[in-house]
Amino acid sequence: MSDYKAVIIGGSAGSFQVVTRIVSSLPANYPLSVILCLHRLKHIRSGFVEALSIKAAMPIVEPIDKEPIKTGKIYLAPANYHLYVELGNKFALSTEDAVNHSRPSIDLSFFSAAYNFKKKLVGIVLSGANKDGALGLKSVKENGGLTIVQDPNECQVPTMTLACMNATNVDHVYSTQRIIDFLLTLD
Amino acid sequence: MVTNEDVLRFIATIRMSSTYDFTDYSDRSFKRRIEKLLVDNHLDINQLSLKVSKDKDFLEKVVRDITVNTTELFRDPEMWTTLKYQILPKLKKNKSIFIWHAGCSSGQEIYSMLILLNELGMFEQAKVFASDINSDMLETAKNGQYKYRFNLGYFDNFDKVIKENPFNYEEPIVVDYEKYFDIDKVKDTITMKQFLREKAVYRKHDLVKDGNIFYSKFDIIFCRNVIIYFNNKLQNKVIELFSNSLYRDGHLILGAHESILGSVANNFDKTKGFYKKKQF
Numbered sequence: 360m361s362d363y364k365a366v367i368i369g370g371s372a373g374s375f376q377v378v379t380r381i382v383s384s385l386p387a388n389y390p391l392s393v394i395l396c397l398h399r400l401k402h403i404r405s406g407f408v409e410a411l412s413i414k415a416a417m418p419i420v421e422p423i424d425k426e427p428i429k430t431g432k433i434y435l436a437p438a439n440y441h442l443y444v445e446l447g448n449k450f451a452l453s454t455e456d457a458v459n460h461s462r463p464s465i466d467l468s469f470f471s472a473a474y475n476f477k478k479k480l481v482g483i484v485l486s487g488a489n490k491d492g493a494l495g496l497k498s499v500k501e502n503g504g505l506t507i508v509q510d511p512n513e514c515q516v517p518t519m520t521l522a523c524m525n526a527t528n529v530d531h532v533y534s535t536q537r538i539i540d541f542l543l544t545l546d
Numbered sequence: 547m548v549t550n551e552d553v554l555r556f557i558a559t560i561r562m563s564s565t566y567d568f569t570d571y572s573d574r575s576f577k578r579r580i581e582k583l584l585v586d587n588h589l590d591i592n593q594l595s596l597k598v599s600k601d602k603d604f605l606e607k608v609v610r611d612i613t614v615n616t617t618e619l620f621r622d623p624e625m626w627t628t629l630k631y632q633i634l635p636k637l638k639k640n641k642s643i644f645i646w647h648a649g650c651s652s653g654q655e656i657y658s659m660l661i662l663l664n665e666l667g668m669f670e671q672a673k674v675f676a677s678d679i680n681s682d683m684l685e686t687a688k689n690g691q692y693k694y695r696f697n698l699g700y701f702d703n704f705d706k707v708i709k710e711n712p713f714n715y716e717e718p719i720v721v722d723y724e725k726y727f728d729i730d731k732v733k734d735t736i737t738m739k740q741f742l743r744e745k746a747v748y749r750k751h752d753l754v755k756d757g758n759i760f761y762s763k764f765d766i767i768f769c770r771n772v773i774i775y776f777n778n779k780l781q782n783k784v785i786e787l788f789s790n791s792l793y794r795d796g797h798l799i800l801g802a803h804e805s806i807l808g809s810v811a812n813n814f815d816k817t818k819g820f821y822k823k824k825q826f
Binding site for chain 1: 572
């Protein structure tokens with residue numbers, strides 16, 4: 360049995376192929392909850408969950424407000440909402456203003472997930488062109504969770520992962536393949 | 547850093563100093579709103595509580611700042627299209643159609659609905675009521691004037707809902723924006739036409755404690771992206787109020803990612819995000 364209950368993944372520009380590779384590598388009976396918080400471009404606001412579903416063995420949903428978080432499922436933050444993890448293992452949505460020009464905000468999702476899951480959380484930040492996620496990953500670390508960033512050398516846009524490495528002492532800097540290998544050891 | 551205990555104490559202070567009760571608001575977003583309030587007002591949580599307990603005007607301002615206000619013209623075009631072609635035609639024969647926008651914020655949803663009703667030739671028979679906890683927002687809704695640039699992106703939504711002809715994409719429905727809006731690009735304003743602005747009845751209303759204040763039942767209640775700020779318990783209470791305020795076969799319309807999770811869901815048939823009140 361793994362010590363972790365949930366994996367939260369943040370990504371922006373250049374992260375979609377990486378996310379697709381990761382979710383398509385996880386088996387149908389993966390025993391953790393996987394939460395994806397991705398900045399989405401306007402033209403892929405809808406249809407992304409369907410596209411990922413085709414590739415993934417695990418069920419993927421855009422959670423509705425107050426939906427209980429279950430293991431073995433992938434949750435994708437809906438476009439145009441912030442996604443929070445509430446105490447009591449539930450999601451909550453919000454249409455508050457964008458944070459760092461982003462809604463969903465990776466920081467907000469990471470803060471709330473870190474607070475709820477504490478040391479049972481793995482936080483992963485992927486390729487991206489802004490600093491959203493850096494403070495979020497820091498809070499995962501401060502709450503005792505494990506922190507991973509995609510290797511900046513491999514990122515299409517390394518700004519986000521570098522910002523994370525600046526903000527906190529990240530536990531692992533991994534290539535996409537090593538991220539996948541690691542996630543599979545939690546199975 | 548604001549702790550959960552800080553939040554609880556702050557909520558208690560507001561409860562004792564006013565009629566507002568935020569006890570059953572959603573934890574995370576409420577906490578974040580408080581943190582933002584502290585930064586904006588250069589106060590710590592104790593100073594904020596003290597000021598709220600002593601200064602009624604400040605308390606009202608805090609309540610206005612703490613409630614979230616997002617709305618846009620024809621947000622979620624698919625929902626509006628369903629309304630246009632599947633729900634509203636069934637109501638057309640009614641002498642009156644009663645509509646409540648609960649948590650109407652700055653009013654774009656009201657104007658979207660009025661435009662749609664007008665396009666369907668149902669404007670006159672509609673009785674439209676709108677409410678919000680935030681009096682500033684009600685004032686903005688009533689005035690019906692918005693930043694043009696900010697609303698520019700929503701003309702796409704307008705086109706999709708009003709102009710697109712699902713029966714023949716080659717022949718869009720011709721509707722000029724001038725029919726509904728006065729646009730002043732220099733002043734950066736878009737103003738709703740007077741006949742739209744005069745239509746709805748606006749009332750301040752707190753979903754937490756006020757019941758149905760309009761002494762009417764409704765054919766359609768809109769409450770979109772409002773109950774996401776409430777916990778399950780309060781959500782169910784509010785849905786119960788809506789259920790009691792709807793005519794049978796009346797529709798409750800929630801936000802795209804909202805749902806009824808408690809047993810009160812049994813009062814409704816759900817299709818495509820529309821909750822139709824069952825007959826008993």
